[in-house]
Amino acid sequence: MASTVSRDWGARFPSLLVPRGVASKLHTAVCSGKVTLAAAQQAIVSDWTTALTRLGLS
Template sequence: MARAPSPGHKAAAGPNNLKDSVESKLHIAVCSGKVQLAAAQNAIATDWMTALTSLGLQ
């Protein structure tokens, strides 16, 4: 899943934006087959702050 750059993100510095950890968890869930890509994309586009909960991942 391609990620949009986060404001203030520093390359190779790990997550330094709250949204980064959500995107990482969604990436893992999609790659492990727990969530369909389209569902993850829709959830984060709708509201990234509730994306994990809405997909039952938190």
């Protein structure tokens, strides 16, 4: 049931799913101290498609 709900949610809101590559780069940047967790989260919420560029990570 949970996996079905997850798939359905993703199908209805595809723009809210952050691609693995973007999430991975943000994770690495946060863990290495290049950006704060709050900044990474805000970048995703604002527009994940420009998150890396706005944070200087692309």
